[in-house]
Amino acid sequence: MKLTFFGGAGTVTGSKALLESDFTKILIDCGLFQGLKELRRKNWDKLPIDLDELNLVILTHAHLDHIGYLPVLVKNGYTKNIYCTKATEDLAKIILLDSAKIQEEDAKRANKYSYSNHKPAFPLYTINDAKKTINQLKSFELNTWYPINIDIQFKFLNSGHILGSAFVLLNIKGKIIVFSGDIGRKKPILLPRYKYIDKADYVVIESTYGNRLHKKRKITAQLLRYIKLTYSKGGILIIPSFSVERAQEIIYFLSLLKREHKLPQIPIYLDSPMGVNATEVYFKYTNYHTLTEEDINSMINTVHLISDVTTSKSIVNDLNPKIVIAGSGMITGGRVLHYLDKLISDKKNSILIVGYQAEGTRGRSLLSGDSELKFFGKYHPIKAEVFKINEFSGHADQSELLDWLQHFKEAPNLTIINHGEPHQSQALKVKIKTALGWKCTVAKMNNEYYLN
Structure with missing residues (x-):
């Protein structure tokens, strides 16, 4: 068997791992x-895989850095199945169509205002490409082995990261290979905890937070503090958010504060078509999360769900105090840019970062204290206050990654660390070697790893 990483190695984006047997x-x-320009350019490179020989794609979960290249694969000739869990299928449909729409809109805007070096600028893929991709999705239940061929079986197990996220287990002629995808927290906010696995011959594990421990502070107290601070200035609180999981978590905490009568009397909006659709999917899969019916009803009554463009524009132009949750989470695109275009240069407003910000993203620039932010082809001075809540993280920290690994009854032959920036992956490697005594290595882009 041979394993090659074409993404998610030395970086937290572009996850792609090719297993050959x-x-x-x-x-x-x-x-x-996503993120750095040198990384984004890789999206335009030809993937060094013969698509005629590719038998199957299996997805761990529906985040863009794990599924967002699928329409390119399909556009270039991949016609076979894409396996995933049922919730991942529903979320992938929403996310891929939204991504394609943004690709088309960005190309259109670049051509209109001539701020692209490409004349004309083209989208990486289109809505039509995304629709074709969706037709190739095939979903499966958790906790059950399914055959791929006479020698290979696969199984999905809950990984606790987002709705529908799963570890992928492959049994190839008796050898077990586990792909963690992204691992959630030991005590997730809205989801059941990740499943433990007894045995594996090889493990591929993420390392997004492989070098750190999450602080334990009460999210509602921090959230309320930033809401009240912004409200006291007569400002608007903008929360750039990932549409899947993070948006629902924020709405949940806001609903708790509302139930406790602690929120100011201001409107709260989720202005994201993808976020609205993802929230509806979330409420559909009651067996995949831990929300009660009371929780769901409270969430529905706390936030205004905005999808149509006309309403969105009126909310952008309304400068009265409010809370706006808008995509995208790393401020790489989406409706949040329209709010920032209007509000980022006014010191009475606030921006609250509630998720991981990859290197090279606008969100990382805000956290780094940059004085201006470039979007829509121009630079915008940053005068709004910028805050951060780390405790929302949907990724396991170092101790939680070790907790998951420690439940294997025997050490795997090899543990391969991926999906982390270099210092994060190296820190996790050292910790695994010293704490567990396991043989492990950090994945490198385009390197081939032979699994005996």
Whole structure:
């Protein structure tokens, strides 16, 4: 068997791992590169995989850095199945169509205002490409082994990261290979905890927070503090948010504060078509999360769900105090840019960062204390206050990653660390070697790893 990483190695984006066994080729995840320009350019490079020989794609979960390259794969000729969990299928439909729409809109805007070096600028893929991709999705239940061919079986187990997220287990002629995808917290906010696994011959584990421990502070107290501070200035609180999981978590905490009568009397909006659709999917899969019916009803009554453009524009132009949750989470695109265009240069407003910000993203620039932010082809001075809540993280920290690994009854032959910036992956490697005594290595882009 041979494993090659074409993304998610030395970086937290663009996850793609090709597993080859005899004449079978399986791609685990097919993510979009985000963040640094040098990474985003890789989205335009030809993937060094013969798509005629690729037998199957299996997805760990529906985040863009794990599924966002699929329409390129399909556009370039991939016609076979894409396996995932049922909730991942529903979320992937929403996310891929939204991503394609943004790709088309960005290209259109670049051509209109001539701020692209490409004349004309083209989208990486189109809505039509995304629709074709959706037709190739095939979903499966958790906790059950399914055959791929006479030699290979696969199984999904809950990983606790987002709705529908799963560890991918492959049994190839008796050898077990586990792909963690992204691992959630030991005590997630809205989801059941990740499943433990007894045995594996090889493990591929993420390392997004492989070098740190999450602080334990009460989220509602921090959230309320920033809401009240912004409200006292007569400002608007903008929360750039990932549409899946993070948006629902924020709405949940806001609903708790509302139930306790602690919130100011101001409107709260989720202005994200993808976020609205993802929230509806969330409420559909009651067996995949831990929300009660009371929780769901309270969330529905706390926030105004905004999808249509006309309403969104009127909210952008209304400068009265409010809370706006808008995509995208790393401020790489989406409706949040329209709010920032109007509000970022006014010191009475606030921006609250509630998720991981990859290197090279606008969100990382805000956290780094940059004085201006470039979008829509121009620079905007940053005068709004910028705050951060780390405790929202949906990624396991170092102690939680070790907790998951420690439940294997025997050490795998090899543990491969991926999906982390270099210092994070190296820190986790050292910790695994010293704490567990396991043989492990950090994945490198385009390197081939032979699994005996």
